[in-house]
Amino acid sequence: MNPASESVGTASANVPDATGRYGAFGGRYVPETLTRALDQLAVEYAKAKADPAFQAELDQLLQDFVGRPSPFYHAKRLSEKCGGAQIWLKREDVNHTGAHKINNTLGQALLTLRMGKQRVIAETGAGQHGVATATACAHFGIPCVVYMGEEDIRRQAPNVFSMKLLGAEVRPVTTGSRTLRDAINEAMRDWMSSVDTTHYILGSVVGPHPFPQIVRDFQSVIGSEARVQSLARFGRLPDSVVACVGGGSNAAGMFYPFIEDKEVELVGVEAGGRSDGAGDHASPLTFGSPGVLHGSYSYVMQDDDGQTCDVHSISAGLDYPGVGPEHSYWKDTGRVRYTDCKDNAALDAFDALASCEGILPALESSHAIAAGMKVAAEKSSDQIVVICLSGRGDKDAAEIARLKEERK
Amino acid sequence: MSSIDQVFADLRAQNRKAFIPFVTAGDPSLDVTSAALKELSKRGGSVCELGIPYSDPIADGPVIQASYTRALQRKIKLSQILEMAGKTTPEMSAPLVTMVSYAIIHRHGTEQYIQDAKAAGIAGAIVPDLLVEESGDFAKICQANDFSLIQLVTPTTSRERAMRIAETSTGFIYYVSVAGITGERTQLPPDLLDNVSWLRSQTKVPICIGFGISQPEHVRTLKKVADGVIVGSAIVRRMGEIGEKSEEQVIDEIGDYAETLIEALNE
Numbered sequence: 165m166n167p168a169s170e171s172v173g174t175a176s177a178n179v180p181d182a183t184g185r186y187g188a189f190g191g192r193y194v195p196e197t198l199t200r201a202l203d204q205l206a207v208e209y210a211k212a213k214a215d216p217a218f219q220a221e222l223d224q225l226l227q228d229f230v231g232r233p234s235p236f237y238h239a240k241r242l243s244e245k246c247g248g249a250q251i252w253l254k255r256e257d258v259n260h261t262g263a264h265k266i267n268n269t270l271g272q273a274l275l276t277l278r279m280g281k282q283r284v285i286a287e288t289g290a291g292q293h294g295v296a297t298a299t300a301c302a303h304f305g306i307p308c309v310v311y312m313g314e315e316d317i318r319r320q321a322p323n324v325f326s327m328k329l330l331g332a333e334v335r336p337v338t339t340g341s342r343t344l345r346d347a348i349n350e351a352m353r354d355w356m357s358s359v360d361t362t363h364y365i366l367g368s369v370v371g372p373h374p375f376p377q378i379v380r381d382f383q384s385v386i387g388s389e390a391r392v393q394s395l396a397r398f399g400r401l402p403d404s405v406v407a408c409v410g411g412g413s414n415a416a417g418m419f420y421p422f423i424e425d426k427e428v429e430l431v432g433v434e435a436g437g438r439s440d441g442a443g444d445h446a447s448p449l450t451f452g453s454p455g456v457l458h459g460s461y462s463y464v465m466q467d468d469d470g471q472t473c474d475v476h477s478i479s480a481g482l483d484y485p486g487v488g489p490e491h492s493y494w495k496d497t498g499r500v501r502y503t504d505c506k507d508n509a510a511l512d513a514f515d516a517l518a519s520c521e522g523i524l525p526a527l528e529s530s531h532a533i534a535a536g537m538k539v540a541a542e543k544s545s546d547q548i549v550v551i552c553l554s555g556r557g558d559k560d561a562a563e564i565a566r567l568k569e570e571r572k
Numbered sequence: 573m574s575s576i577d578q579v580f581a582d583l584r585a586q587n588r589k590a591f592i593p594f595v596t597a598g599d600p601s602l603d604v605t606s607a608a609l610k611e612l613s614k615r616g617g618s619v620c621e622l623g624i625p626y627s628d629p630i631a632d633g634p635v636i637q638a639s640y641t642r643a644l645q646r647k648i649k650l651s652q653i654l655e656m657a658g659k660t661t662p663e664m665s666a667p668l669v670t671m672v673s674y675a676i677i678h679r680h681g682t683e684q685y686i687q688d689a690k691a692a693g694i695a696g697a698i699v700p701d702l703l704v705e706e707s708g709d710f711a712k713i714c715q716a717n718d719f720s721l722i723q724l725v726t727p728t729t730s731r732e733r734a735m736r737i738a739e740t741s742t743g744f745i746y747y748v749s750v751a752g753i754t755g756e757r758t759q760l761p762p763d764l765l766d767n768v769s770w771l772r773s774q775t776k777v778p779i780c781i782g783f784g785i786s787q788p789e790h791v792r793t794l795k796k797v798a799d800g801v802i803v804g805s806a807i808v809r810r811m812g813e814i815g816e817k818s819e820e821q822v823i824d825e826i827g828d829y830a831e832t833l834i835e836a837l838n839e
Binding site: 183193195196197199345457469471472 | 626628629675678700701728730748
């Protein structure tokens with residue numbers, strides 16, 4: 165394997181290669197049982213991508229069912245509060261089901277039908293991917309099982325209820341830290357035993373090739389729209405684009421269409437948690453090291469033995485010890501600047517957006533808002549910072565109330 | 573000739589089959605693991621597998637996963653496992669191989685892992701998440717060090733791919749009996765024998781079948797086509813009974829259990 169440092173240089177949008185590599189990162193580190201399904205998925209996806217009818221069907225769904233294009237919104241009062249650049253929000257929170265996740269699940273549900281598979285499994289942390297998968301499956305009439313850690317079930321009760329209303333079976337995961345990481349392990353185990361009949365709709369730009377590419381491509385609608393909207397509004401591209409990074413799907417979708425626009429600064433925001441200490445955050449790009457987790461080679465929070473470390477974030481969707489391999493590639497090439505945002509700063513940003521703009525952001529997105537406000541404050545008023553508002557905060561209301569009580 | 577090659581050469585000369593037991597390192601303690609390995613070797617184990625606990629073992633079923641979790645909760649480290657192996661292998665007639673995630677090997681350093689494993693008397697590695705496409709560099713280092721890299725073939729592996737795996741696998745080929753995770757099962761898939769027979773006709777590398785094997789009837793069926801059988805969860809489950817029963821009692825029971833399977837294998 166190439167050392168990670170070999171990928172340093174100019175980031176290309178023409179990744180991954182045929183083996184699923186983004187520079188040194190990516191690839192496939194999975195049990196042999198899954199290779200046939202991954203090969204089939206890669207072949208079918210390549211065919212679908214080149215099939216105008218597939219894209220047209222997806223585009224129609226995104227327009228009529230999801231409500232795309234999502235708005236590009238000038239957060240005037242938040243910009244005034246920051247006193248710097250003009251902050252614009254890419255409003256994925258107003259999508260059907262309330263987050264960017266629906267872009268990917270509809271695409272993968274269409275792939276499921278194309279591959280002739282009769283059942284879908286998924287994993288979820290914050291629940292948004294679970295709701296989006298359950299929604300896509302309900303739309304197409306596909307049976308759906310969603311794995312979710314018990315701790316996340318506690319934190320995200322409204323989404324659990326929604327998934328059940330949508331006809332999905334929610335299977336609690338009681339192993340390990342009972343969060344997203346363990347839900348992915350269980351979903352992969354299920355897939356090992358059901359691979360001939362089941363498609364695993366992975367929710368982020370993680371996992372073995374071709375998943376990181378498929379999810380990035382389906383999410384790239386976010387950045388492509390933002391690019392067009394920016395050119396239409398300002399006649400130019402934004403100065404900075406900011407997005408939160410757990411596994412990194414909204415950020416990958418937001419950044420990818422801007423990768424070759426060198427004048428646009430890209431900022432990814434990880435969960436800084438309680439402190440910089442091990443186990444207190446979920447920031448593998450900031451504090452981790454290259455390793456193998458959940459089927460690919462990427463930055464991971466691991467100990468000296470290669471065991472995955474426990475991580476922490478107030479946001480269930482960011483509470484993950486790994487990150488998509490393309491983010492690792494972008495980090496090492498220097499194309500994207502990665503930073504982190506602490507739990508308390510995210511809660512403050514939640515309040516700021518709620519009170520200035522009348523928008524409740526998801527706790528995940530609150531991390532991007534906090535960092536985006538910092539970026540904007542350092543710029544002049546004629547500059548433009550676009551923040552990906554990846555999801556809405558209704559699902560987090562009870563958890564935020566509890567956290568605020570704790571802070572008193 | 574590696575020590576594993578020698579085992580299979582000897583078994584073939586005697587028209588016998590290999591029994592390959594699996595034990596999780598450090599569950600419930602490294603001392604007990606050492607005692608279990610010595611017992612299984614003494615009772616007729618041909619090659620012993622030592623599972624290196626990993627935090628995210630996606631190929632393993634609930635029994636082995638739980639044993640990994642218990643071992644890691646005791647803060648067991650790779651260096652301690654290798655130290656235990658180094659003290660145990662001189663007292664074993666059966667070669668020892670590790671079942672180890674690539675996450676652990678990569679973190680340790682591929683060359684370093686092989687050097688340290690060899691120094692502990694370990695003869696090879698099964699790396700369940702290192703596919704043939706990704707294993708080229710590691711396979712070269714293994715070969716240069718006469719360290720067996722035992723690769724896996726599964727029911728979902730195409731025949732063309734199985735051939736590629738057979739060409740790069742050393743020691744033996746690990747044939748996974750079912751498309752799924754590890755764990756005891758009552759029935760084996762109906763096409764298993766045909767699939768293994770086909771592979772048997774294509775390669776001289778020994779083929780051992782694992783996943784889901786726990787009963788003498790399984791062993792009697794599989795010995796017709798396989799060079800050996802691998803038994804993991806059934807042993808690990810019994811090891812988990814330590815506490816309810818004494819260590820000595822459980823190790824003795826595991827030895828008895830191994831003997832019943834070995835008898836069925838060589839009837």
